[in-house]
């Protein structure tokens with residue numbers, strides 16, 4: 001359980017020099033480690049004390065960090081993450097998680113061979129539903145997905161599709177696609193191993209059930225980059241997903257992007273451009289998609305994908321409170337995956353109920 005205000009850095013023992021941090025800090029113990037979270041002027045800083053050895057470690061911090069601030073409380077949740085509630089912040093910025101021992105963090109500890117923690121932003125509502133992203137070839141789906149995964153590495157995981165097309169220069173088997181022989185893929189489709197599949201630009205593409213399970217088993221939200229036929233199949237499947245269609249600003253710009261990417265032959269470029277017209281028509285009028293975004297300016301489209309039109313708005317319960325106004329006197333704790341805020345005001349009680 002963490003309470004605000006907690007204690008100042010100067011109060012800490014164990015000989016670790018953290019006197020440079022001026023602001024208030026909160027400490028949370030999980031298993032045999034104590035996590036000290038403090039806010040300096042420009043960032044949240046994290047230190048870990050191993051209670052068995054008394055040693056302090058500064059971990060690698062992954063994910064997008066919350067904006068620093070002094071009013072916040074923290075509580076341990078499920079032995080693998082710390083929930084942090086920020087005082088007086090907007091609805092989409094008030095709840096954060098510091099993952100300390102989630103499957104993602106465990107994996108990163110192994111890869112980096114060092115202590116790791118990861119920030120992820122808390123969301124309310126339909127946070128778990130996979131996100132299906134469709135749009136014509138070259139519109140920028142992969143670019144947008146890469147940005148999302150880079151900014152929220154612990155929140156999103158990519159569903160690695162199977163394809164019979166040949167790998168491009170930098171593409172790795174098992175990372176960008178599972179590159180497969182047609183006969184093998186056709187047999188697996190017959191054996192019911194695929195959630196959806198389609199013939200796209202002359203090759204077979206498909207999402208295996210396992211590809212989606214791998215992501216959900218890792219505790220992340222699954223992102224699928226599939227064509228409109230595939231999106232239609234997923235829409236008809238029992239998988240509850242959010243569907244986003246990405247449109248190009250114009251056909252000329254789409255052609256320019258495909259040519260500038262320089263990954264396809266002239267014949268493939270022409271084929272993809274021909275198919276794009278039908279895809280855009282279906283994307284806009286089929287009723288499959290919950291959100292249609294225009295990828296003209298990349299940053300603006302990315303912001304829309306994250307905030308306004310699609311991901312966060314579809315995940316946010318509209319009845320959710322507008323941020324949480326934590327008073328000085330309160331306590332935060334977690335029980336049975338519920339976060340309990342104790343304090344005096346009715347507003348706070350409502351906020352706590354909504355959490």
Ligand SMILES: Nc1ncnc2c1ncn2[C@@H]1O[C@H](COP(=O)(O)OP(=O)(O)OP(=O)(O)O)[C@@H](O)[C@H]1O
Nearest residue numbers: 136137138139140141142143257261295296297298
């Ligand atoms: N908003 C944008 N403005 C200019 N160029 C962009 C924009 N978005 C993406 N691009 C560029 O367009 C090219 C195609 O993007 P990307 O590979 O992400 O498309 P895609 O939709 O994933 O294509 P495919 O379906 O063929 O995999 C890339 O070179 C990328 O850098």
Ligand SMILES: Nc1nc2c(ncn2[C@@H]2O[C@H](COP(=O)(O)O)[C@@H](O)[C@H]2O)c(=O)[nH]1
Nearest residue numbers: 137161197198200205206207225226227230
């Ligand atoms: N129906 C599916 N479509 C898929 C899948 N994986 C990718 N795709 C789509 O194919 C095109 C071309 O991709 P490229 O990598 O060859 O440029 C693109 O529109 C993808 O969205 C899938 O599993 N199922």
